[in-house]
Amino acid sequence: MENTIEQIRENALTEIENASSADELKALSVKYVGRKGHITLFLRNISSLPEEHRPSAGKAANVTRQLVEARIKEMIQQIEDAEAISSGSIDVSLPGRLAKQGSLHPVSRINQQISDIFKRLGFDIAEGPEVETDYYNFEALNFPKNHPARDMQDTFFVSDDIVLRTHTSPLQIRIMEKERPPIRVIMPGRVYRCDSDLTHTPMFHQVEGLVVDKNIGFSDLKGVLTTLVHQIFDEEISLRFRPSFFPFTEPSAEVDILCVICRGKGCRVCSQTGWLEVLGSGMVHPAVFENVNYDTSQYSGFAFGMGVERIAMLKYGIDDLRKFFENDYRFLRQF
């Protein structure tokens, strides 16, 4: 063999760099990697080398062939592009297509806003599992087995004992098992319920809140939730605390705001009541404290939970919950 593969490679690359037309490059392709090309012949002659040199020579030749082929292809493309530009078939003065810029999803925006409000109030933020045990989702929250309140939750069961969490409230238990009071925390996350229509989707977002300390009273609950609602809706909108029931709070209250659409006159959105429900809340039930071994003679607390999509719908005047999940750019870019 007259030439080493290194020499062949060097010559090939130099000739390729100096080529000035696609035809020249095609000729170089024949010269080096064609049927009788230098590299092809080198590969064919490897069998005449001493046996111990064959593997490394074969490898070097194959690498060289790939390199030469790739470089020729690249150069031909460059030359063809340049020809297309100079012949006018590519108009380089046309404005480019701008990449569309995304924006935050309304659910993310509300979540962020809620987090900011609570950070200013000195709350921590915690998260937890979406696949939960019956114990955390129900039992520890004072939903005994066969309690009718379990029916309100439209649970997705993974097995008899494992569920997709139906609310973020199980995080209250997880936090209290790990920490001692004082506790001030919010817990945002996805929740799941077997329900689907104009105003329900099988997955939605909640933010849970929990405050536990000495001397926490209903006035603290009212103060924090009033601040929250005023800041979310950017105005001192009227609130109403309406008696309600949740197994894990006593007393319990649902929080309504004056209808943002009709301002209390009554309309389709508020079902003619003049009020819109935005939150569930209450004082932590002593049975819940007992489940996490908190001394109920020392500590009291309040909790609350709200649906993030619902707040976003009211705040931005969105009438169909499904819009949140379709990822339509025209919808999303409005926020």
Ligand code: DAH
């Ligand atoms: N977990 C309740 C639900 O999903 C909402 C809720 C109500 C949370 C009252 C609370 C609370 O923390 O105190 O419907």
